[in-house]
Amino acid sequence: MPSRSAVTCGSLLSLLALSTSFGVTAATDAQRLTTYVDPLIGTEGPTPGSAIAGGNAFPGAALPWGMAKPGIDTSYLGLAPGLAVDVNSGYSPLGNLTAVSMMHVHGTGGAPTYGIISQMPIYGSLDAVNLADNTTYWQNRSLAAERAQVGRFSTSLLNGVNISMSASSHSAVVRYDFPSCDQERHILVDLTHVLPANSSFAYTQKFTGGALKLGRDSYEGHATYSGGWAQASAHKVYFCSNMTSVSGQAKGETFSWQYDPFHPPSTKPVLRPFQSVQAGAGSGMGIGALFTHPPTQAAQCSIESRIGISYISSQRACQHIRDELPESKTIDDVVAEAETAWHDRVLNRVRVVDDGNPISSNATLKRMLYTALYQMALLPTDKTNEQPNWKSSDLEPAYDDFYTLWDLYSHTMPLYHLIFTGEFSRILRSMIAIWKFEGFMPTGRSAQTNGRVQGGTHADFILADAFLKSTGKGPGKLAAEGRNEVYGVDWQQAFKAADKDASVLPERNADPVAFDGATKEGRGALDEYNDYGFITRNHTRSVSRTIEYAFNDFGIYALASGLKKAAKVLDRYRKQASRWTLIWNPDASTELAGVGSFRGFPCPRNADGSWNTTNYDPKSCGGCGWGDDLYEAKVWETAFGSAPHDTAKLIELMGGDDAFLKRLEASFLPGFGTSVGVNNDAGTSLWNAGNEPSFTAPFLYNLVPGNAWRTVNETRHIVDRYYSDTRNGYPGNVDAGALNSWLLWNLVGLSPLAPLPIYFISAPRFPTLEMDLFAGTNSSTTLRITANKLDTQSNFYPQSVTLNGRPVKRGWLWHHELAQGGDLVFEMGPEPAQWDKDGERVPSLSTGDFD
Ligand SMILES: *[C@@H]1O[C@H](CO)[C@@H](O)[C@H](O)[C@H]1NC(C)=O
Ligand SMILES: *[C@@H]1O[C@H](CO)[C@@H](O)[C@H](O)[C@H]1NC(C)=O
Ligand SMILES: *[C@@H]1O[C@H](CO)[C@@H](O)[C@H](O)[C@H]1NC(C)=O
Ligand SMILES: *[C@@H]1O[C@H](CO)[C@@H](O)[C@H](O)[C@H]1NC(C)=O
Ligand SMILES: *[C@@H]1O[C@H](CO)[C@@H](O)[C@H](O)[C@H]1NC(C)=O
Ligand SMILES: *[C@@H]1O[C@H](CO)[C@@H](O)[C@H](O)[C@H]1NC(C)=O
Numbered sequence: 062m063p064s065r066s067a068v069t070c071g072s073l074l075s076l077l078a079l080s081t082s083f084g085v086t087a088a089t090d091a092q093r094l095t096t097y098v099d100p101l102i103g104t105e106g107p108t109p110g111s112a113i114a115g116g117n118a119f120p121g122a123a124l125p126w127g128m129a130k131p132g133i134d135t136s137y138l139g140l141a142p143g144l145a146v147d148v149n150s151g152y153s154p155l156g157n158l159t160a161v162s163m164m165h166v167h168g169t170g171g172a173p174t175y176g177i178i179s180q181m182p183i184y185g186s187l188d189a190v191n192l193a194d195n196t197t198y199w200q201n202r203s204l205a206a207e208r209a210q211v212g213r214f215s216t217s218l219l220n221g222v223n224i225s226m227s228a229s230s231h232s233a234v235v236r237y238d239f240p241s242c243d244q245e246r247h248i249l250v251d252l253t254h255v256l257p258a259n260s261s262f263a264y265t266q267k268f269t270g271g272a273l274k275l276g277r278d279s280y281e282g283h284a285t286y287s288g289g290w291a292q293a294s295a296h297k298v299y300f301c302s303n304m305t306s307v308s309g310q311a312k313g314e315t316f317s318w319q320y321d322p323f324h325p326p327s328t329k330p331v332l333r334p335f336q337s338v339q340a341g342a343g344s345g346m347g348i349g350a351l352f353t354h355p356p357t358q359a360a361q362c363s364i365e366s367r368i369g370i371s372y373i374s375s376q377r378a379c380q381h382i383r384d385e386l387p388e389s390k391t392i393d394d395v396v397a398e399a400e401t402a403w404h405d406r407v408l409n410r411v412r413v414v415d416d417g418n419p420i421s422s423n424a425t426l427k428r429m430l431y432t433a434l435y436q437m438a439l440l441p442t443d444k445t446n447e448q449p450n451w452k453s454s455d456l457e458p459a460y461d462d463f464y465t466l467w468d469l470y471s472h473t474m475p476l477y478h479l480i481f482t483g484e485f486s487r488i489l490r491s492m493i494a495i496w497k498f499e500g501f502m503p504t505g506r507s508a509q510t511n512g513r514v515q516g517g518t519h520a521d522f523i524l525a526d527a528f529l530k531s532t533g534k535g536p537g538k539l540a541a542e543g544r545n546e547v548y549g550v551d552w553q554q555a556f557k558a559a560d561k562d563a564s565v566l567p568e569r570n571a572d573p574v575a576f577d578g579a580t581k582e583g584r585g586a587l588d589e590y591n592d593y594g595f596i597t598r599n600h601t602r603s604v605s606r607t608i609e610y611a612f613n614d615f616g617i618y619a620l621a622s623g624l625k626k627a628a629k630v631l632d633r634y635r636k637q638a639s640r641w642t643l644i645w646n647p648d649a650s651t652e653l654a655g656v657g658s659f660r661g662f663p664c665p666r667n668a669d670g671s672w673n674t675t676n677y678d679p680k681s682c683g684g685c686g687w688g689d690d691l692y693e694a695k696v697w698e699t700a701f702g703s704a705p706h707d708t709a710k711l712i713e714l715m716g717g718d719d720a721f722l723k724r725l726e727a728s729f730l731p732g733f734g735t736s737v738g739v740n741n742d743a744g745t746s747l748w749n750a751g752n753e754p755s756f757t758a759p760f761l762y763n764l765v766p767g768n769a770w771r772t773v774n775e776t777r778h779i780v781d782r783y784y785s786d787t788r789n790g791y792p793g794n795v796d797a798g799a800l801n802s803w804l805l806w807n808l809v810g811l812s813p814l815a816p817l818p819i820y821f822i823s824a825p826r827f828p829t830l831e832m833d834l835f836a837g838t839n840s841s842t843t844l845r846i847t848a849n850k851l852d853t854q855s856n857f858y859p860q861s862v863t864l865n866g867r868p869v870k871r872g873w874l875w876h877h878e879l880a881q882g883g884d885l886v887f888e889m890g891p892e893p894a895q896w897d898k899d900g901e902r903v904p905s906l907s908t909g910d911f912d
């Protein structure tokens with residue numbers, strides 16, 4: 062409990078803060094929240110200096126959901142084993158800088174995408190430089206001088222060149238400061254520059270053609286790439302750049318060489334005075350340009366470069382520069398605009414209220430909160446009006462880099478619904494537009510290409526979740542009064558798009574890592590799923606895909622029901638929603654030494670219905686890859702996430718309340734886990750903090766009335782152990798914002814059980830928080846979450862919970878209750894209390910709640 066003097070001191074401080082902030086401008090306010098964002102959180106793994114098993118967070122400059130994400134690209138070549146890993150966001154703590162490039166993703170694993178449209182400053186003589194071999198000009202950098210903040214990233218190369226950058230929506234400004242003017246200063250433009258995938262040569266990105274036209278201190282053109290995570294076949298990007306330098310005009314030259322993505326040429330390409338050059342598709346040529354400033358006596362030698370990108374034309378890319386970054390704007394102006402955008406559109410949606418409790422001024426917790434909010438809003442990327450293929454759809458929003466919905470469906474998108482409702486509505490429309498213009502909704506997508514589908518088609522699930530919450534038109538107990546906070550979505554089209562996922566077998570794109578392919582979009586092995594009700598072991602990922610298709614089918618059932626589709630349609634999807642039970646083997650069992658044995662697990666099955674337990678162990682994932690029975694999750698983990706729509710059945714299949722609770726508790730015991738892949742592993746328990754399929758489990762104590770306190774205990778331990786404000790502040794790849802959003806739910810004390818319009822109640826980590834719900838819509842409201850007497854050391858167990866003055870007796874809330882806003886108040890105490898023991902259970906499909 063905070064002492065009396067602490068309260069007095071806190072109120073005094075807040076009074077002071079009030080008086081000093083009196084009359085300040087919005088910009089100062091913006092700076093206040095942005096100072097809590099540290100974009101370098103999540104850039105390092107547990108081994109100091111190494112990015113292995115780290116967050117792969119993108120620390121460069123960006124606007125919220127911006128298409129331009131300028132950042133540095135670093136190489137893993139030359140680093141000792143155990144320190145090197147593919148650099149998915151371009152950044153790694155160690156590794157030489159090979160370029161500054163315009164496009165990046167955030168937090169992803171798998172084969173890198175982007176790191177394209179680059180520039181590299183080269184200082185001094187070119188004698189030892191081969192312009193087509195980055196190892197001849199790359200530069201180590203001073204980590205101590207590296208800075209990342211909202212809207213700006215800067216670094217210092219060990220050759221004395223400083224680089225600093227900021228971003229607007231489709232453009233960036235990059236400044237190069239050279240240590241002196243008495244040597245040549247070059248800017249290299251290499252169209253072949255990409256982030257390579259060492260882990261999978263089949264997946265690495267490759268330059269396939271382009272063109273470059275030079276002007277006076279400027280250039281424009283286009284470049285096309287294949288490969289990367291989504292396996293794009295021809296990802297074409299246009300660009301434009303204008304450079305200014307106080308030391309006069311540069312000499313521009315071009316060069317070309319026989320390009321091999323894996324090996325640099327042994328001879329140096331020759332610089333030629335040609336002001337244009339192109340590499341035709343299939344020519345196998347690489348092309349580039351070099352801008353050279355001769356030595357001068359000037360005192361100051363900086364080059365400022367403005368770069369625009371577009372999917373439409375290079376003229377459009379140039380126009381983006383004129384619109385977004387006219388020369389009248391300095392880098393500082395651009396940074397200030399970025400700070401305001403992040404403050405208004407993202408950070409200010411959740412506010413820590415200084416109520417005198419010292420926790421409300423804990424800067425560590427605030428850095429965790431605001432950095433998580435920031436990192437949740439880097440992807441997906443808004444490419445509206447930049448869709449070359451959808452001529453008639455310019456009015457539809459176009460998002461890309463849903464990288465991937467497998468990571469985002471359970472926790473990230475439900476948080477978007479509450480606090481980024483405008484963007485969320487546009488994202489939903491964009492998923493439907495992709496179906497309309499390209500044939501299928503995305504599950505993974507990047508580089509304007511659908512791919513790759515790891516498990517189910519989760520766009521179905523996300524649309525259903527949004528529909529149930531927003532319209533309140535659901536079956537049975539899911540019917541409620543809707544506030545229609547999600548706007549502009551055509552739900553009939555949403556149903557058609559989801560129905561296609563569940564009804565049409567996609568083309569079988571061949572995939573080097575999954576023999577049965579069909580990883581681009583839609584549901585692979587759908588024929589088998591429909592013939593047998595489950596996928597047999599003759600297909601890859603048979604267990605995880607059966608389970609995920611079934612809960613997506615529940616989503617489609619809910620949508621169909623709300624839209625009053627024919628009984629036959631409802632019946633079909635309602636039945637399919639239970640197919641996860643067909644892959645549940647009641648006799649599969651495992652023993653945890655000293656704990657007990659556990660019976661009943663998901664298990665591979667043969668077409669004749671017999672269980673196939675060859676190389677099967679419920680504690681393991683049997684490889685965890687594209688070709689295995691389960692994708693990136695142990696059988697044990699997968700079981701808990703099998704049926705958000707039918708938790709009553711799940712408890713029954715696990716042997717009833719006591720057996721369920723015992724199994725849940727055992728999930729967190731150290732020592733029983735096995736690896737699901739180094740970038741997603743954390744700790745040694747069967748439950749895995751770094752892995753999305755584990756996200757829901759720690760909240761499932763709330764399914765059994767009287768046990769909500771266990772959720773609080775478990776999740777507090779998890780957050781304290783695995784999350785922090787350090788560079789290794791996340792337990793694995795943050796996956797496009799997935800782990801960032803999981804942390805946020807924990808800080809506010811709630812967690813979704815999508816696609817049900819339900820939130821579990823745990824306990825907030827701040828004494829008073831204000832969340833703006835549905836900002837920018839007609840339903841906007843504020844939810845104030847208060848934890849009276851919260852003390853980090855001793856008083857963190859809820860004793861009672863009220864919503865707008867009415868006691869909450871169950872360990873969960875309906876969306877329509879939360880969506881009213883108002884006051885959610887927790888009374889905290891030192892001992893666990895069973896405040897939820899007389900509460901109603903979460904409704905379930907098998908108990909008839911959704912009939
Ligand atoms: C970085 O570049 C420097 C200078 O070329 C080189 O000596 C060093 O080996 C490189 N470091 C790595 C890790 O490749
Ligand atoms: C790169 O520079 C850092 C200092 O910033 C140094 O710790 C590291 O050893 C250097 N790496 C190499 C391979 O030169
Ligand atoms: C580069 O930045 C460092 C500080 O990080 C500064 O000491 C140095 O003067 C800068 N160099 C140039 C050329 O601006
Ligand atoms: C790249 O992959 C090869 C083959 O798997 C491996 O031997 C090598 O160590 C990897 N290099 C780095 C820098 O990770
Ligand atoms: C750097 O050069 C190597 C060797 O040519 C190449 O494999 C790699 O893709 C290049 N780019 C980066 C960003 O490392
Ligand atoms: C930048 O350069 C391009 C190509 O030379 C030119 O068309 C464009 O007008 C320039 N844009 C600005 C903003 O100066």
Ligand SMILES: *[C@@H]1O[C@H](CO)[C@@H](O)[C@H](O)[C@H]1NC(C)=O
Nearest residue numbers: 419420423424425426781853
């Ligand atoms: C602030 O919060 C962090 C994270 O929960 C905690 O480790 C630290 O002890 C807190 N600091 C204070 C002064 O309470």
Ligand SMILES: *[C@@H]1O[C@H](CO)[C@@H](O)[C@H](O)[C@H]1NC(C)=O
Nearest residue numbers: 589597598599600667668669
């Ligand atoms: C599965 O594979 C086995 C062995 O190759 C084969 O006998 C069986 O017909 C296959 N089942 C299906 C449903 O394709």
Ligand SMILES: *[C@@H]1O[C@H](CO)[C@@H](O)[C@H](O)[C@H]1NC(C)=O
Nearest residue numbers: 598599667668673674675676
């Ligand atoms: C069981 O699975 C294994 C491994 O996939 C396979 O080799 C075997 O044929 C399967 N058994 C039956 C009876 O289908």
Ligand SMILES: *[C@@H]1O[C@H](CO)[C@@H](O)[C@H](O)[C@H]1NC(C)=O
Nearest residue numbers: 729730771774775778779893
């Ligand atoms: C709280 O959780 C921790 C970590 O899982 C566990 O060790 C401890 O026993 C739990 N406390 C209680 C009272 O159950």
Ligand SMILES: *[C@@H]1O[C@H](CO)[C@@H](O)[C@H](O)[C@H]1NC(C)=O
Nearest residue numbers: 545546547548549837838839
């Ligand atoms: C808000 O309500 C007004 C008036 O009914 C309507 O015109 C507008 O489209 C609504 N805006 C949104 C975002 O739903």
